[in-house]
Amino acid sequence: MTSTSRNKTNSKGVAITGMGIISAIGNNLEANRKALLSSTPGVGDLKNINSKQGGQIKVGEVGFTNEELIxxxxxxxxxxxxxxxLLGLVAAKEAAANADISNNDELRTGFISATSVGGMDMTERYFKVFETQPETQKFITSHYVGDSTQKIADVLNITGFVTTISTACSSAANAIMLGARLITAGKLDRVIVGGTDALSKFTINGFKTLMILSTEACAPFDADRKGLNLGEAAAYLVLESDDLVEKDNKKVLARVTGYGNANDAFHQTASSETGEGAFLAMQKALDISRLAPSQIDYVNAHGTATPNNDLSESIAIQRIFGETVPDFSSTKAFTGHTLAAAGVIEAVFSVVAIQEQTVFPNLNFKTKIPETGLVPATSLKRKKIEHVLSNSFGFGGNCSTLIFSKA
Amino acid sequence: MKPCYIHSATSISAQPTFESDVLHFEMIAPTQEKIEAIHPNYKDFMSPIALRRMATGVKMGVAAATKALQLSNTPQPDAILIGTGMGCIEDTEKFLNAMIANEEEFLTPTAFIQSTHNTVGAQIALGIKCKAYNNTYVHGALSFESALLDAQLMLQNDEATNILVGGVDELGTEFVDAVRMMEDKTPDGIKCPIGEGASFFVLSSKYKNESVQLVDVIGYSSISQESLTKKTHTFLHQNNLSFSDIDALILGANGDAFDTFYDEFASVFPETIPTLSHKQWSGEFFTASGFALFLSYEILKLGEIPSNLLQNKTAKSDIKTILLYNQFKGRDHSFMLLKSC
Structure with missing residues (x-):
């Protein structure tokens, strides 16, 4: 492949032909769309997990129990x-159906899924009884994080390139990025990318020790933000090569036009004061997309509502966009912070924003952060949206940015 | 498309691979349940304060990475790609046990912070202040191969020139016993010890004298035993090679019922080709193929297989091309093709 043709593909981006999602604001794509367009959050009391922290936190939980999902x-x-x-399979099946995928046999199809907890929801129940209770032993092999990916790939009949990515809260953004790079390089014809993370006692208690869980609904980018709400969710995008889109006369929902991955290299959990990793990730994504910052119409921010992230991300956004910061919001007050899945949940929301030509509100915002003075979009806003930039940052300094563009 | 050369290789394993220059391995008794890596003096690689907090996998990863970067004279790689099957299981168990024992009270964050799968990649980046592309692959027996595949993709497409790639897994203290228990319950289970280790490589698109080239790597989620030969043939054919062009095979046999895949795989190659099963030296773990790649790299540098590794098999001089095949429980198959140049 000559570099000219590759660059051409890069500037046009990779086609998204299907989406599927299950989150606290809905069990499918249409329910999520409806909740976003009616500004209805899904954050509330913890129901499915029996945890001591339950009374003190708010979470974005998927409505169904495991039995219902089964x-x-x-x-x-x-x-x-x-x-x-379970969550991953619901969303992946919807994405495959949404893209009208019937048979994968003839094509080079891949599956890339992200998760951080993997099978921890079962391990934490049975860890101490694996030896004595034989009926629990089937969950020993489902602990490792690749297990959910393999199960979903099997149901979708994907036998070729299948992998799992785990870079904490930027995981799914990296899964989308790898998928887009594999399509651009001509290595795959089609790839289903995304991620899944269930709530677990392990993560709830882990974030509790970091003292970054809010006792009330989170308020991203607010001066008085008290921390994050955890959430659980799964979502997948179907990415296809232009040849395949043309051959099957596929409807293209939007395109992945930019991606950037950088490391903050500052601290295992905290973001640097200058937001260096976030800045570099956004800059790289803009370079790949060949867009100027002024062409971005909406930023779906990482915005976890922790004191550290929102300040650091605000500074990075100002470094990229200067005086004219585009409309931006964090949708985490809708879904909670869905950890490894967050990157693809917000990718789906970015595509819906393009489809609906609507900026979604940053719920619960009242007061601007004094250091930056940034004010997010606080109500639904109809406007012309060509390009959306979406951020996902994680522990370990892992920062990733994706850009989605109107097809 | 640019080629992919290996400029350095390091391995911390159950064998003296890290500090010794000689490839002399002792077979581990197959009856042994698990085997720890031979740990170097980590104080040579990190500060005592950092060391105190680090779990085994992080220590192994940082030390193996540091040495790989030094050997190839690469102060700042253009990407850091890590594969790990079980991630930071030691700190995961620590936090999980504390949570269960104290019924969700009096918990401290350190073990939780370091339990995420990307801790090794993050600590390496932090240590050398590397802000470049950083990713962690966690797909069981394809974790390390996924990292290699991404590295190959980056080099081929000129997204990077020098990349640090590593595979790391630690034993942990408790979950591993549950895994062992399940294997020992059935006669079809794994018959070699469960192991641990860290193998790191600097890959580059630049040719260097006496380089070893990673010609190709591929992973499949599933292959039937019947179609294995066809897949092998296709893989070699795509790289303009046939079965008779391969000088040695390195296989991931572990003694379980799925070793029939390795028999099937090897059956189509000429009988004169030496075949080594590396897990008798490394033990079985999700990123044991990192050890296999290290071993292959060293053999290609020597041009021959040291006699103590041959175990009565016929020696063959002038080894230039090696094919590696691994699978786990009949799933997650991978081929890696290496040649000296």
């Missing part, structure tokens, strides 16, 4: 699906 998916009674795999 029944919807028509899985056999003796299955060893973890909640992470």
């Amino acid at each position: 029944s919807i998916l028509q899985l056999p009674k003796d299955n060893n699906f973890t909640r992470t795999a």
